[in-house]
Amino acid sequence: MHAAIEFQEVGFGYAPGDQVLKGITLTLAEGSFHVLTGASGAGKSTLLKLCHLALRPRSGRLRLLGQDVAGLSRSAVSGLRRRIGMVDQDCQFLDHLDLRQNLALPRILRGDRPESYAEDLADLITWVGLTGRETARPSELSSGERQRAALARAVIASPEVILADEPTGNVDARMGQHLLSLMVELNRLGKTVLIATHDLGLIRSAREAVPVRLLRLSGGQIALGATL
Amino acid sequence: MRRAPRFRIVPGNGSLGWLVGLGASAAGFLAVLALAFGLAALRLSDSWDGALAGAATIRITGPEAQIEARVAAVLKVLDSTPGIAEARLIAPGEQAALLAPWLGETLPLQALPLPRLVAVALEGEGPDAASLAHRLAGEAPGAVYEEHGRWQDALSEAARALTALSAAAIALTFALLWGLVALGARAALDTHRGILVTLRMLGAEDAFITRSFLRRMVGRTVLGTGLGTAAAAAVLAVMPEPDASAGLLTGLAPKRAEWAVLALVPLAAALAALIATRLAVRRVLGGVR
Numbered sequence: 266m267h268a269a270i271e272f273q274e275v276g277f278g279y280a281p282g283d284q285v286l287k288g289i290t291l292t293l294a295e296g297s298f299h300v301l302t303g304a305s306g307a308g309k310s311t312l313l314k315l316c317h318l319a320l321r322p323r324s325g326r327l328r329l330l331g332q333d334v335a336g337l338s339r340s341a342v343s344g345l346r347r348r349i350g351m352v353d354q355d356c357q358f359l360d361h362l363d364l365r366q367n368l369a370l371p372r373i374l375r376g377d378r379p380e381s382y383a384e385d386l387a388d389l390i391t392w393v394g395l396t397g398r399e400t401a402r403p404s405e406l407s408s409g410e411r412q413r414a415a416l417a418r419a420v421i422a423s424p425e426v427i428l429a430d431e432p433t434g435n436v437d438a439r440m441g442q443h444l445l446s447l448m449v450e451l452n453r454l455g456k457t458v459l460i461a462t463h464d465l466g467l468i469r470s471a472r473e474a475v476p477v478r479l480l481r482l483s484g485g486q487i488a489l490g491a492t493l
Numbered sequence: 494m495r496r497a498p499r500f501r502i503v504p505g506n507g508s509l510g511w512l513v514g515l516g517a518s519a520a521g522f523l524a525v526l527a528l529a530f531g532l533a534a535l536r537l538s539d540s541w542d543g544a545l546a547g548a549a550t551i552r553i554t555g556p557e558a559q560i561e562a563r564v565a566a567v568l569k570v571l572d573s574t575p576g577i578a579e580a581r582l583i584a585p586g587e588q589a590a591l592l593a594p595w596l597g598e599t600l601p602l603q604a605l606p607l608p609r610l611v612a613v614a615l616e617g618e619g620p621d622a623a624s625l626a627h628r629l630a631g632e633a634p635g636a637v638y639e640e641h642g643r644w645q646d647a648l649s650e651a652a653r654a655l656t657a658l659s660a661a662a663i664a665l666t667f668a669l670l671w672g673l674v675a676l677g678a679r680a681a682l683d684t685h686r687g688i689l690v691t692l693r694m695l696g697a698e699d700a701f702i703t704r705s706f707l708r709r710m711v712g713r714t715v716l717g718t719g720l721g722t723a724a725a726a727a728v729l730a731v732m733p734e735p736d737a738s739a740g741l742l743t744g745l746a747p748k749r750a751e752w753a754v755l756a757l758v759p760l761a762a763a764l765a766a767l768i769a770t771r772l773a774v775r776r777v778l779g780g781v782r
Contacts, residue, residue, distance in 0.1 A: 321782075357694070370695055374692075
């Protein structure tokens with residue numbers, strides 16, 4: 266099985282001398298389901314941002330979907346990002362567009378016609394429980410609704426990798442389980458999933474549904490096969 | 494190539510967009526007037542060249558009693574001079590009409606001791622001026638041969654200066670338009686930086702983002718310069734018909750195909766806006782991963 270994401274001795278710090286991640290070596294196989302845990306400030310979001318090319322490693326080598334991120338052209342970065350769905354904690358949207366238009370953006374960027382994604386869009390909106398909010402502006406959504414919308418946007422273009430940073434942080438337990446079931450379904454379809462979370466209930470539920478590899482980030486390093 | 498979505502990826506810029514449109518209108522208006530001025534200068538230069546080339550005048554002065562004999566002598570000399578196609582005595586009435594714009598129509602010109610004028614049409618290289626002057630001095634004292642060509646260089650230079658002035662005015666207008674569009678694009682990009690970052694994170698290519706910004710900025714510029722061009726064309730259309738006495742002042746309205754040249758102003762403005770916006774977007778995108 267090929268690696269979807271491969272860290273080789275990857276180090277990163279936001280300032281010179283600062284080391285958030287210290288020589289991380291990690292391989293996420295295609296179609297795998299990983300959960301990343303760790304204390305606040307341990308570097309979970311940083312690791313996910315590296316996987317989404319929002320940050321670049323200071324040292325070591327990072328390969329995403331078979332491509333070494335060092336020296337990638339801007340166009341290649343765009344191409345990779347279209348193959349990776351990201352749910353980050355900021356949940357940034359285009360405020361002048363309504364929810365439906367925002368969720369359609371990844372498909373538009375792929376060059377799809379509206380009629381080709383209208384059904385997927387409607388299904389996803391229903392799945393994440395945003396039916397009736399299609400014409401709402403992002404500023405009119407609650408933080409929980411924004412989080413659900415971000416997940417829908419991350420998966421609408423059927424990316425090969427799904428990265429989610431605390432995807433259930435602002436939703437209730439029932440909705441959290443519901444969103445997790447979406448990611449589990451996508452994983453069963455062969456998508457690679459990496460979730461950073463503190464939510465122990467979510468981790469247990471994921472382990473009951475699919476084989477989950479648990480990663481613990483501590484002191485800038487990854488402990489593989491961590492226990493809860 | 495990504496298809497254009499059915500909604501605007503980049504929102505409007507409110508008053509900034511209108512400001513760019515208004516500035517583009519003013520630039521279009523001024524550029525068209527400057528262009529019309531330049532075209533009129535070129536036309537005037539051509540008409541001066543046409544009128545002065547191949548022509549000369551002989552001015553005859555002398556005592557009243559001898560003037561007719563001198564005129565006859567001059568015509569006789571010209572008749573036998575190589576390089577002269579035609580020589581014609583300008584009638585007093587015609588001479589008065591030529592002077593009327595300068596001296597007025599009420600002045601009794603017949604009371605003034607005006608010289609008699611012979612209009613000469615040249616052929617080929619024209620006559621040997623020195624030889625002709627020598628013969629005229631002998632046959633008709635007081636007759637002076639004047640080739641119009643000596644005015645031609647000065648007038649051509651004046652026309653060239655007017656054309657250069659017009660070109661400079663057009664260049665300055667476009668420089669201002671460029672600056673306005675570049676500033677507008679930079680301000681729009683600063684305002685919508687969040688959109689730009691979000692689009693990049695979703696995997697938008699630089700070309701897609703650039704096109705989204707270009708559409709708005711170039712659209713405003715073309716609309717603005719188009720309106721400015723139309724307004725200037727309307728002004729030019731009601732300008733008085735050309736009048737020989739007023740020259741450039743009344744001949745500003747373009748002639749036939751020249752109207753089509755005015756349409757180049759919005760096209761050139763679109764090109765300038767395209768390049769200015771593209772450079773501004775590229776500069777800002779360079780700072781976004």
